[in-house]
Amino acid sequence: MENHGAPTLPLQGVRILSVEDYLQLPWCTVILADMGAEVIRVESLARVETRTMGPYPDNRPGQRFWDQGGIHHLWNRNKRSLTLDLTKPQGVDASKRLVAISDVVAENNRAGVMERFGLDYEALRQVKPDIIMLRTTGYGQTGAWRRYGAFARTVDAVTGLSHLTGYKGGPPVRANPSYMDITAAWNNALVILMALHYRRRTGKGVFIDMSMYETGISCIGVALLEYQTSGTYPPRMGNAHRWMVPHGCYPCAGQDEWVTIAVRTEEEWKRLCQVMGRPDLLEDPRFATYEARWANQDALDALIARWTRTLDKRTVMLRLQEQGIPSASVFHAKDLLTDPHFRQRGFFERYTHPPEVEGVGTRVYTVRPYQFSRSRGSIRFIARLGEHNRPVLADLLGYSPEAIAEMELAGVIGTEPVDAERLRPRPSPPEAQVRLGSSAFWDPDYRKVLALEEQQEGGAHDAQA
Structure with missing residues (x-):
């Protein structure tokens, strides 16, 4: 009609x-x-x-x-x-x-x-x-x-x-x-x-x-630029990032529920540790500097996953976003179709x-x-x-x-x-x-x-x- x-x-x-x-x-x-x-x-x-x-x-x-x-x-x-x-x-x-x-x-x-x-x-x-x-x-x-x-x-x-x-x-x-x-x-x-x-x-x-x-x-223009300017090419990295760390997708409470977290700066790293209730990580030699975190990404991801898997994915996203840390729940169709933000929009x-x-x-x-x-x-x-x-x-x-x-x-x-x-x-x-x-x-x-x-x-x- x-x-x-x-x-x-x-x-x-x-x-x-x-x-x-x-x-x-x-x-x-x-x-x-x-x-x-x-x-x-x-x-x-x-x-x-x-x-x-x-x-x-x-x-x-x-x-x-x-x-x-x-x-x-x-x-x-x-x-x-x-x-x-x-x-x-x-x-x-x-x-x-x-x-x-x-x-x-x-x-x-x-x-x-x-x-x-x-x-x-x-x-x-x-x-x-x-x-x-x-x-x-x-x-x-x-x-x-x-x-x-x-x-x-x-x-x-x-x-x-x-x-x-x-x-x-x-x-x-x-x-x-x-x-x-x-x-x-x-x-x-x-x-x-x-x-x-x-x-x-x-x-x-x-x-x-x-x-x-x-x-x-x-869509891959940067990769082509890298090769023609330095002869290098980006590696496959899964959910990791070439310069942000920690940067990944972490399990949450429930079946097949996940959240993503992307930390860009030292200040965001400090706030993440506070939200996680782990200020001690700031002094841990494995994570105290950017270089150390980069070298120990697997161990850091395991610690973050231990925290996220006890929480609802929306809770993690909300807590981190309130502190200015980029984070997003991994939504499936049901989540999207019932999302209040979309309804309001x-x-x-x-x-x-x-x-x-x-x-x-x-x-x-x-x-x-x-x-x-x-x-x-x-x-x-x-x-x-x-x-x-x-x-x-x-x-x-x-x-x-x-x-x-x-x-x-x-x-x-x-x-x-x-x-x-x-x-x-x-x-x-x-x-x-x-x-x-x-x-x-x-x-x-x-x-x-x-x-x-x-x-x-x-x-x-x-x-x-």
């Missing part, structure tokens, strides 16, 4: 046509859609992986499971869904007619795919000379690797970030399963805004070639799905990490597959009912995936996932904890989750 009564948003009036899948481009366009851009997401009925990745309500996919997945809801909110088969002339023609009335075309297919469809930049310029086109891939549109496939995990490795991440003496470890996707997404959003500003100033369109590989390299947003999206009801979503003083984005709608086929084709492009019916009959558009039953997910029950190790824990009372009452009217939202 779309909320047309929403206040004016910063990007209202900007239309983006996005041929997207997986995270790095969908997260870019959700940033822009949240702030008012009209994003028309071109989807293929033969490729709906993002919609089938779950998680599903209580791990039970329904009849129209492709509209139920939580990842789809998170990545694709506020985007119109238009299904088009771009391998057919009717699909390509509809795309070009949309390009003629759009500001931006974005896509994240492998290099060469849009050329096969006849929708590359040179072709689109013939339709709309001032069009802005973003092509964002793993390795860019040129170079020896241009046709290589990429996921965030593989880009994490090839950029060198994995080589820097891990424990001393151990192998490389991935930094995060989607770190490179998110960093690429924010760069994509930024460069689209720069291109819109450029066109406003010059009247000219622009082609943007974005590479996840190059985005990732920018209105960061999480409740959204109640319409009854057509079976079994989902009210859920809590992460939204924007910024707050505009005059206009605040919100979840206005989350589109079902092909929900906007008729509105886009008829209202924006002027297709007749007969032409739309012909496209449906030819399989150019539709509202159900091709071979849907073959795609049906079959997730294990939550307790089985814990037993198999694919989930860390299962809280059968999660609905009660998060107050997820079912509501009758869909499309409602509340920023004060």
Whole structure:
């Protein structure tokens, strides 16, 4: 359900046509859609992986499971869904007619795919000379690797970030399963805004070639500087730091509960000893100086862990922060979703799905990490597959009912995936996932904890989750 009564948003009036899948481009366009851009997401009925990745309500996919997945809801909110088969002339023609009335075309297919469809930049310029086109891939549109496939995990490795991440003496470890996707997404959003500003100033369109590989390299710039200035390279250090000590992640009371502590100065070290009730450590020759603490990090970490493991992680964080010592509890999903700070900031947003999206009801979503003083984005709608086929084709492009019916009959558009039953997910029950190790824990009372009452009217939202 779309909320047309929403206040004016910063990007209202900007239309983006996005041929997207997986995270790095969908997260870019959700940033822009949240702030008012009209994003028309071109989807293929033969490729709906993002919609089938779950998680599903209580791990039970329904009849129209492709509209139920939580990842789809998170990545694709506020985007119109238009299904088009771009391998057919009717699909390509509809795309070009949309390009003629759009500001931006974005896509994240492998290099060469849009050329096969006849929708590359040179072709689109013939339709709309001032069009802005973003092509964002793993390795860019040129170079020896241009046709290589990429996921965030593989880009994490090839950029060198994995080589820097891990424990001393151990192998490389991935930094995060989607770190490179998110960093690429924010760069994509930024460069689209720069291109819109450029066109406003010059009247000219622009082609943007974005590479996840190059985005990732920018994240380890200091390591590259070290090598080219001194021939050295940072070691893998786990939770330790190259100059702060103590600096680590320490166990707390409870199962798998932790807190991080980072001490930068002698004054902070003294205050840490006072908070721990161990002023004697200031005179201990193993820890009395910075050099001594650095040489005896393992012994110091063991002493700190002996103190933290008797306390709640929030208690440790509070006591240290009150003394100006950087510290943070290690939060998991339940902690974050119930965190008072986030509630006070209105960061999480409740959204109640319409009854057509079976079994989902009210859920809590992460939204924007910024707050505009005059206009605040919100979840206005989350589109079902092909929900906007008729509105886009008829209202924006002027297709007749007969032409739309012909496209449906030819399989150019539709509202159900091709071979849907073959795609049906079959997730294990939550307790089985814990037993198999694919989930860390299962809280059968999660609905009660998060107050997820079912509501009758869909499309409602509340920023004060």
